[in-house]
Amino acid sequence: MAFVHAPSRAGFQFAERFNVAIEAVKTTLARRAAYNRCYNELAVLTDRELSDIGIARTDIRTLAAQEAAKI
Template identity: 50%
Template structure:
């Protein structure tokens, strides 16, 4: 392989890795946002029924995104 071919191949692999990381991050952000928004729409009584405090919503949404 020539140096140019190796460079192009390495560049393509790095680009694909970056693109995949961005797709993964976007998917996780979407899960976080959806979870956060849905829990935020619940009133305090509904949250209490689920044993969730309003202060825990961000943590729960982050955990949901991390598990995806």
């Protein structure tokens, strides 16, 4: 009877999953930064300035989320 020894890839699989998780965290942080940057830039504008560019104050969160989703 012969035994077959297949090398284990467990170490590589762990490293690969770890790298995927790190990239997901980086993407999440980048999206959060983009959301906060966009939200803060629009939130400091007056209602008149917002209406001049065609944005209602209630749309700021939606616009910030759309900007963050681009990343």
